[in-house]
Amino acid sequence: EVQLVQSGAEVKKPGESLKISCKGSGYSFTTYYIAWVRQMPGKGLEWMGIIYPGDSDTRYSPSLQGQVTISADKSISTAYLQWSNLKASDTAMYYCARHEYSRGTWGWFDPWGQGTLVTVSS
Amino acid sequence: QSVLTQSPSVSGAPGQRVTISCTGSSSNIGAGYDVHWYQQLPGTAPKLLIYGNNNRPSGVPDRFSGSKSGTSASLAITGLQAEDEADYYCQSYDSSLSLVFGGGTKLTVL
Numbered sequence: 001e002v003q004l005v006q007s008g009a010e011v012k013k014p015g016e017s018l019k020i021s022c023k024g025s026g027y028s029f030t031t032y033y034i035a036w037v038r039q040m041p042g043k044g045l046e047w048m049g050i051i052y053p054g055d056s057d058t059r060y061s062p063s064l065q066g067q068v069t070i071s072a073d074k075s076i077s078t079a080y081l082q083w084s085n086l087k088a089s090d091t092a093m094y095y096c097a098r099h100e101y102s103r104g105t106w107g108w109f110d111p112w113g114q115g116t117l118v119t120v121s122s
Numbered sequence: 123q124s125v126l127t128q129s130p131s132v133s134g135a136p137g138q139r140v141t142i143s144c145t146g147s148s149s150n151i152g153a154g155y156d157v158h159w160y161q162q163l164p165g166t167a168p169k170l171l172i173y174g175n176n177n178r179p180s181g182v183p184d185r186f187s188g189s190k191s192g193t194s195a196s197l198a199i200t201g202l203q204a205e206d207e208a209d210y211y212c213q214s215y216d217s218s219l220s221l222v223f224g225g226g227t228k229l230t231v232l
Contacts, residue, residue, distance in 0.1 A: 035221065037168075044124065044226040045160075045168065045211050061220055095167055099221075102174065106215040108158035110170035110179065 002026040004034075004096050004113035011119045012086050019082040020116045022096030029077035030054040033099035035109060036070060036081045040092045050099055051079060086120045093117050125150060126212050126224035133230040134202045142197045142227045144212030150222060152193035155215040159188055159197045162209040162226075171210070172197060199229070207231045 007021040022034060035050040049060040053072040060070070072079040079096060094116045097109035127145040134140040144157060151157055159172040170179050172188035175195065187198045195214075199206055212224040 037223075044209075045162075045213075045223040047221040047223065050221070059219070062218065097168075100173070102156075105155065106221055107156065108170055108173040108213065109160070109168075110173070112167040112169070115167050 002098065002111055004098060004111060006094075006096055006113040006116045009117040009119070011121070013122055014087055014120055016086050016120075017082070017084050018086055018118065019080050020094060020118065022079045022081075022113050024077045024079070024098065027098075030074050033101060034072065034079040035097050035099045036068075036079075037095045037097060037109070037112075038092045039095065039115075045095075048081070048094075053077075053079065086118075088120050088122075090118060091120050124225040125216055125218075125220070125222040126214060128210075128212060128224040128227045130225070131228045131230065133232055134199075135232045136202055136204065138202045139198065139200045140202060140229065141199075142210050142212075142229070144195045144197070144224045146193050146195075146214060146216075148193065149218065150193075150214045150216040151190065151195060153217055157188065157190050157195035158213045159186075160211045160213065162211065164208070168211065202231055204231050 005023050030053050033050050036048040038046045049070045051058045051070045053074045069082045096113040100107040156174050160168040161171045162168045175190040176188045185200045209226045211226045216222045
């Protein structure tokens with residue numbers, strides 16, 4: 001079974017750093033993109049960025065470029081999303097999802113991780 | 123403001139048919155990029171419902187169907203059931219180099 005398992009909920013203070021994880025299993029981790037998607041409280045889904053663990057090729061949403069860093073360690077089939085200076089506005093649920101690049105173009109997300117809730121509050 | 127526009131809410135009685143629309147532009151859906159749909163039940167992660175405009179993953183009931191025309195796409199749900207009450211999101215690619223989602227539509231089963 002293809003599965004993505006994310007790290008647990010985090011409570012942080014503004015200005016702190018954070019790295020959350022997403023571990024893939026049941027498939028070849030290096031041959032599929034992994035994306036990160038943000039869902040702020042009561043809001044919709046927002047694509048943040050994507051990484052290809054095979055060669056670490058990484059793309060970011062133009063609106064979020066520079067605010068987060070996406071990385072991956074293919075030796076342990078794990079992708080990461082990190083912040084160096086958290087803000088209260090980073091409070092959200094963060095999902096990782098495997099991306100299907102189909103017919104030479106960007107495709108769909110399946111499956112999704114269970115989500116990691118990040119709360120930033122003083 | 124989302125690049126793909128969805129109505130905030132839709133409702134229907136059990137057994138009825140409802141459609142959820144997703145309107146884009148010439149830089150995404152109208153440029154020929156595929157549309158995909160997700161269902162997010164309350165308190166859970168999104169789940170793929172339709173991929174490649176009109177394909178259902180294994181396990182998704184055939185009550186769900188997708189279509190695409192011009193700069194828009196639609197998700198149709200027939201034989202509405204109480205368990206279908208959820209948020210639904212469309213997703214595509216935009217030539218601004220972004221994967222994009224619609225703002226989401228909340229389906230209420232009356």
